Amino acid sequence: MNSISSEARSRIMRSIRKVHTGPEKAVRRQLRELGAAGYRLHLRDLPGRPDIAFLRRRLAILVHGCFWHQHAGCKLAKLPSARPDYWLPKLARNRERDRASIAALEGMGWRTLVVWECELANEEELRTKLKNFLRIGSE
Numbered sequence: 001m002n003s004i005s006s007e008a009r010s011r012i013m014r015s016i017r018k019v020h021t022g023p024e025k026a027v028r029r030q031l032r033e034l035g036a037a038g039y040r041l042h043l044r045d046l047p048g049r050p051d052i053a054f055l056r057r058r059l060a061i062l063v064h065g066c067f068w069h070q071h072a073g074c075k076l077a078k079l080p081s082a083r084p085d086y087w088l089p090k091l092a093r094n095r096e097r098d099r100a101s102i103a104a105l106e107g108m109g110w111r112t113l114v115v116w117e118c119e120l121a122n123e124e125e126l127r128t129k130l131k132n133f134l135r136i137g138s139e
Contacts, residue, residue, distance in 0.1 A: 019041070019042050019051075021063070021065070023063050023065065023115070023117045023120055024051050024052075024063045026120050026126075027051070027052065027061065027063050027115050027120075027126070027130070028052065030123070030126055030127055030130055031052070031130060033127075034127065034130060034131060034134070034136055035136075036054075036130070036134055036136065038054060038055075038056065039052050039053060039054050040052075040053050040054075040055060041053075046060065046105065046108075046110075047100070047101045047104035047105050047108075048060075048062065048097070048098070048100075048101025048102065048104070048105065050062055050105070050112075051063045054134075057134075058108075058109055058110045058111065059110065059111050059112075059113070059133065059134065060105050060110050060111070060112045060113070061112075061113045061114075061115060061130075061133070062098070062101075062102070062112065062113070062114050062115070063114075063115045063117075064098070064114055064115070064116055064117065065117045066116055066117045066118050068091070068094055069094055069095065069098055069116075070091050070094065070095050071116045071117075071118065074116065074118050075118075076117060076118050079091070098114075102114075111133070113129070113130075113133045115129070115130075
């Protein structure tokens, strides 16, 4: 059984940010260091509200938390043992919504990149991934 009261659990869950998270800020810092300017944040009129969008270039970057978006094979995506009847469908809906959003963006002619929370640990690999996506240095 869980030792945290439902009120305390609710307070904890409400405190989890949806936008401007630490991982998002880390990706934006890398983009600034690469000189990639002109992006917009959390555009409501695009499917999935991409965390970062380059409108003119039709590029969308989605920064995903490994747990909330269930990064396959990642140790941070461990399923909770408490209340699986709640968590399994919730996390499955998140994954399905991600797939639908990416498909919709690509259907509109956007290129998409998913950056996983665990990828932030290796800044050089993240920088390379962003450079390749933005095609920096290859033009």
